[in-house]
């Protein structure tokens with residue numbers, strides 16, 4: 001499966017711009033983290049693209065998040081290598097069960113992508129004005145982008161230094177800024 005095929009599958013289930021953007025940004029961070037850690041970039045990017053495929057269909061019933069996604073992916077013939085990390089990424093159901101790099105990084109990417117994009121919004125949508133210093137400062141401001149769970153962002157600390165993770169997240173989101181409507 002390639003990026004376009006994953007995106008096409010995602011778009012069969014997700015229609016809102018904001019959720020599509022979130023999936024793309026999470027995927028970009030996943031790809032960058034995979035490269036940094038010597039993991040499979042393509043695989044991790046696909047996991048990022050597809051991780052919230054069920055989000056509109058579950059209609060905010062978070063008990064179903066991940067499980068419904070898994071069913072959708074299996075019905076589409078997607079391998080467990082992709083589908084299982086997605087099945088278990090709902091931290092409300094599976095907190096504390098993340099041990100593999102891909103599971104840990106999906107928690108981090110899912111949350112840090114939102115924080116970095118929120119940092120760009122306060123700079124008039126200019127991701128190019130966001131630095132690791134900006135993100136570090138906003139991470140500490142708990143009320144800023146409060147939905148971006150700081151404890152999930154911090155999970156990758158066991159794998160790479162925080163500042164390096166921010167550097168990667170900013171660079172990878174910058175690389176797809178046009179797709180995200182940022183400048």
Ligand SMILES: [Fe+2]
Nearest residue numbers: 026051052110
């Ligand atoms: Fe997500």
